[in-house]
Amino acid sequence: MKPFDPRLLRYARATRGYLALLVLLGLVITALIGAQTYLIAAIISPVFYNQSTSTNYLFLTTFLVVVFGARSLLSYVQGAIGHRSAVRVISELRTQVLDHAGNLGSRWLSKGNTNEVVTLATRGLDDLEDYFVHFLPELFLTATATPLLLCVVAYMDFLSAVMIILCLPLIPLFMILIGKMTASYSAQRLATMQRLGSQLLDLLTGLPTLKGVGRETGPTKRVEELGLSFAQRTMNTLYVAFLSGAALEFITTLTTALVAVSIGLRMVNGDILLLEGLVVIMLTPEVLRPLREVGTQFHASANGVAAADRVFKILETVPYDHTAHQPVPDMTCTPIRFDDVSILAPGRETIAPASLTTTIDPGEVTVIRGASGSGKTTTINALLGLIPVTSGRILIGETELSNLDRQAWWSNITWVPQRPVLIPGTLAENLDADPESADVAHAAHITGFADVVANLPDGWNTRIGHGGTGLSVGQRQRLALTKALISAAQIVILDEPSAHLDAVAEEYVTRVINELRNNGHTLIVIAHRAAMTDIADIVIDVASRSRAAGEKL
Known part of the structure; x- marks a missing residue:
């Protein structure tokens, strides 16, 4: 010392x-x-x-x-x-x-x-x-x-x-x-x-x-x-x-x-x-x-x-980062391609995903599914530019993702995690939009959150605690979906959007996905349930495998 x-x-x-x-x-x-x-x-x-x-x-x-x-x-x-x-x-x-x-x-x-x-x-x-x-x-x-x-x-x-x-x-x-x-x-x-x-x-x-x-x-x-x-x-x-x-x-x-x-x-x-x-x-x-x-x-x-x-x-722990500044192409007409992408899990001899090759076309609903630990979330983290790929490439059009300006890339993405981040305050403050606007009313109706607000004593002025205390897990998910719907970028990523919802509430998620698709957004959904895969334009199955002795990636 x-x-x-x-x-x-x-x-x-x-x-x-x-x-x-x-x-x-x-x-x-x-x-x-x-x-x-x-x-x-x-x-x-x-x-x-x-x-x-x-x-x-x-x-x-x-x-x-x-x-x-x-x-x-x-x-x-x-x-x-x-x-x-x-x-x-x-x-x-x-x-x-x-x-x-x-x-x-x-x-x-x-x-x-x-x-x-x-x-x-x-x-x-x-x-x-x-x-x-x-x-x-x-x-x-x-x-x-x-x-x-x-x-x-x-x-x-x-x-x-x-x-x-x-x-x-x-x-x-x-x-x-x-x-x-x-x-x-x-x-x-x-x-x-x-x-x-x-x-x-x-x-x-x-x-x-x-x-x-x-x-x-x-x-x-x-x-x-x-x-x-x-x-x-x-x-x-x-x-x-x-x-x-x-x-x-x-x-x-x-x-x-x-x-x-x-x-x-x-x-x-x-x-x-x-x-x-x-x-x-x-x-x-x-x-x-x-x-x-x-x-x-x-x-x-x-x-x-x-x-x-x-x-x-x-x-002093060096994070993954890239300093490239190439502009992001128009994502309304640019596909996303995974070219033989493999990612080695840190501290383990497991590759998840392993040799993933697929294309995500603009304006379509793509569902990523796989067993637990197969690399679904890791695939999304790599697509967000949060972690590097061990081998292979992620291409945005003809440009590698690592060569793009990351802040500009993030501006094209709306991400709804499995556990949405909510801050202490009112529902309106968490929504970060005027709750009286027509867009908010339309979005809340589609997600079913309008019914939740109607049953609260103070409506949109109802205060919630840290992490969304005061709302059920499903209600927090609907609030996050409402916010995503009114502020959606071209690419929308949903991580298990129906994980905490019952069969009736799951219908609202389906309505959100269809609304976004009809508006021309590219949707990437991590899902297990059949209801999510039934509405997908393409389903991508990811898999993991153990790293072979002496194998180099």
Whole structure:
């Protein structure tokens, strides 16, 4: 675990200005520490020698109050700016994680990465605030205040500077030894948090089913065990932090005591004056303080650093993308051809689909069917440009799909997934259209959603929760079909549109497909049911196969 990860500068631009400010504040605070220490010694020393005057005493005291006030003000400003910078950096990283996870696609998310993304985008990165507010300022003070103040001590008393230099390595030594233990505990804590989040997400998703069969209290014990495990990991981290703090305090106290005893003995012999002795004794803790605080705050912020490291690993995972910018042909008269397309499933020796060769003609209804795991959804993902083909080609007219501008290609497609994405808000907001318009009324009538709205107390102003809570699964599907009908692009892809509908409601899907076909749209439907294949112009059967030993694609 690095004290400062340079990847923060690359992925979080707000870090750059904050670091520049820390360097400037570090230099100013160092100057104020030196001035404050000298003024205190200059006030006390003449009193001891009976050389103090009221005018000189008043001037030095006033100056000391000003210096002390300036140092307190700078500490406050540093903390306030640190909090704001931390919020900006955390917000930037969260946004980048979510965007990048979307670019990596459903395949990457399905390999156990969804829970990690959810954890990092919610609670995981919050611990990074301690890193910015407490750790980084002390780290930069270590790079500025410690060497500068040590030079002042050496100027005042070289022997004391030598003693401090000999004791200084003990602090990073203890930091390294205890830091390795803290890094392990922090990683375990984050992993436990992800497991707990995964269990809770699964529980919330399946809670209606569990409640329906009277088993809603079943997962209670498991969730409680995970919660206790998370609490134990957190306490282990705190235990190491307290241990680190105690060790660092002991080293600092021992070093200060050695310097103070040496100064005291030499002052008795007259080898050093009171002014120099006081300055050295008071500066010794200030020389050690930044390094000591770095050790203490490092363990307090280790959880955030561990989370940031996981974020960087996600951001450094290269998604599939192409930078081609060829224009998309007119899709009203351009066929889509799969030329011996095979796609190797990641992490498995399965090719799905395998050697798919077919043509999707414009203005027709094409149904893709096959057994579970045969590659139906993978075929659509490849057609959307979300994943690359392992071998073969997808041709749009005479142009390979990988050579087209992907954003322009997406503008030609309306995609209705098996589980439509609905946001918290009203039905009208999810529809993103004027519910009073004739187009919406016509579309809602065809999909049967008009009947659903008529039975709701607030009609189109009815509010739904996250994921469409408040509507049944079939009603959510009808809402998605209504939206697709009023905003349909030339190509419409429907992923199992009747999967959650009964036989009566399935008739509405058939009406939607016929309406789109009559309007000249190209429809690609993933379906199992015979009702969907009966209305198709062409049915494409996809199949998978195991990869042969040594086979190259």
